[in-house]
Amino acid sequence: MNHHAPVRAASGGADGRVLLVGLAGFFLLFMVAPVATVFIRAAGHDAVGAGGLDAFWSALTSIVTAPRTRSVITFTVGQASLSAALAVAVALPGAYLMAHYTFPGRRIIYSLSLLPFVLPTIIVVVAMIGFYGKNGLINRLLGTDFNLVYNFRGIVLAHVFYNFSLAIRIISTAWSGIDRRYRESAEILGDRGPGVFFRVTLPLLIPSILSSFILVFIYCFLSFGVVLVFGGVRFSTFEVAIYREMFINLDLPAASVFALLQMAFSGLFILVSTGSLHRARAGAVDTGQSLPPLRSARPLPRALLVLYTVTMLVFVLGPLTTMVVRAFTGSSGALGLENFRQLLVPGAAERNVHSILRSSVPGVVLRSIGLATASGTLTFAVAGLTALRLRGSRSTWIDGALQIPMGVSLVTVGLGLRLLWQDVLPPVILIVLGQFFVAFPLVFRIVRTGVEELSERIVNAAEILGAGRRRILMDIELPLLRRTFLNAYAYALALPFADLTVAMTVGRGRVATFPVAIYRLIGFRSFDLALALAVLYIAFCLVLFLVIDRTSLPGKDTP
């Protein structure tokens, strides 16, 4: 048995290739072909000018040479880099804490940290404003009206708020795996203090740090709503440019050009990051060890960690709390259940909630859960199978190709899915397919990072010691991968749960999910009812995350 035998790409042989070919076919049919349909129809749409490919080429040349395009690119890249760097920096102590200590409320904090990520933009904005705004809690407590957020700072703040939990979850999963044994070995060999961190821990953490940096970067790169609320006209991103050409100037060729530029840029970042991921592959060991309580830490680190936790709780919980309080505040200003009663009891509201939502509230709940379960399980299963097949492979191209859906404009995919497939497949199936592409890149990346960090050396060692195939899976691999898989599944469920774009574009107004219902209430100027519905939505998300995190949180609590 040769320990150093390379584990080849998708070396499962014939059926490994079958999976990859099947996946390629799936991407072609339900992503590439729909997007192409929109581009082709847009190019043939000659009502707004010359039409055809000529229109496309002239749009391309005029956009690429425009100084404004350069400022869009500079700003988009700049704000995304800064936001991602800050989000990762803010996440590192949190990841350390989660990976090393237990403390009261640890589970619920870990689950809560996911919430901003799944909230509809409008709700995040309402929450942030209620806390940081000119009339927000901070300013009211201080008796001031500082402009804290309507500027570049506001954009970055909102992006960090949105995304840092993603980084915590990815990095802490990796960190909890590395530490103990390597650090102990290093210490036995006489290496102590910060040296251990820089020589042992950090190199092993790099893949997860890079992975979370690039994910956050891309999410900020594609950011739309947040930038526009806080940044006004001064800052605009590609998504803004696409929206503007598509829905306001009605210039579909120009919209296609911006969409292609956006895809090209995202593709570039994805390829660069995938390459670096492979170079920095780690051999992490996750021993599933029990963790000591925080109070056993030395006083200085303990004080710093407590300070950090309190700060983060204020940062995240402050906005959420002000929003929840507002949901429980009736139009009279008194705390109570008035908004919930209007929402849930037929006839309790002056306006007919059922007719605004075009569904009952329980209908919204069941539909959201059903759709998220279907598309979440599909995404998770496909991502898991693919990651296992690709194990050991370092093909930047395959990894890069699988991340493409991230850079594709969702509106375009949704529109194309409907144009191409609506005669064959019902809207619900099309929504599930569209939502697959919303979640797949992230879910796949989480699983892939986890699978790659699982050292083949342990498995080989187990083989030398005579462990059977089944034993290796049940005793070593499953426990080691369980956290990664459950964390990935949480995102696979959460992203479709939070999806508005696909449900709206594909559903032809017939599929009311949580975000769609919230959007409709706000359209009817029912902000209080919308917030009440958002609170119900948050409650469902929290239950979901708590159930999953119960089993996926790194490290076991000591009793």
Next chain:
Amino acid sequence: MSVIDSVRPLRRILFAALIVTIAVGVAGAAGQSESSPDGDGVVIYTYDAFPESLETLIVDHMANEYGVTATMERFQDTGGLYNELALTRGDGVADLAIGLDNTYVGKALEAELFQTYRPAALDAVPENLRLDPSGHLIPFDYGNVVLNYDSEALPDPPTTWQELLDPSLRESIVLMNPATSSPGRNFLLLTIAQFGEDGYLDYWEQLKPNILTITAGWSEGYGLYTQGEAPIVLSYETSPAYHIAYEDTTRYQNLILDGSGYAQIEVMGILADAPNAENARRVVDFVLSPEFQQEIALGQFMYPVREDVELPDAFTQLDRPSESVFLDTDRVDSNFERWLSDWEALMQ
């Protein structure tokens, strides 16, 4: 034995999950497969926010009077509706589109998406609301884009364009981006109507310090306003009626500058390739009938185009612009991109 072999059982679990999901999906899809509308129904395209109460009126009317099934398909917003019509032109699926507004009239006519129809009831509609002289697009409701203000935070509101520049209103106004929002676009056009092509940028330059932020969409902006972030917001002249009708408060009021607002007129049109144009004409006639028009105010929160229907109480209490402005659609179409770019360059 290789690492790959050892994960085979894990793969089986994932495969099983995949198969089960697909099976459930197929079964679910088969269970709820919808009956496609038959040959002599009528298919209406509109935007998501079109009220269900008005949809029901149309569906019932068509079923009871003609035994015809009316089906409504909804797209995200007015822009989404327009793009759907443009991208599916020639497919012969939709008969009627309800809900495009002046922003889209020029493009829609240029793209020849619609056929002409002159309903008899158009006689009851005032001349100044008939924005398509070519007779393709028929107005059914309208409302002016104006500023709104919070009378608790701002007891003494400005009443003229000049007073809106007062330094006491620093960071007090929430607007929407003309590049991404209909009210935003119409407000920019209002300033052009007011100050002319040569003067609007000067006005915006002076207005800048008083703007708190410019949001992408109406809902975010209006959300900031109702959260107390700013006392003045860009919205519709009917917005205060919501708060009167459903929250029983007159706290939010219209802020009308020098008596003018920009008319947002909503239109309907029969598609050029409508398979059932006859039924579509029947729907158009019904939408312009007093029976339907009198439901528009509280259903849609817009004003009906017929002047002979009575308005509900919440609407009679509102300040209204004395003058409803809108620029010629041809002129807007050929200049808007330039106006917008100049404005963006100024606001950066």
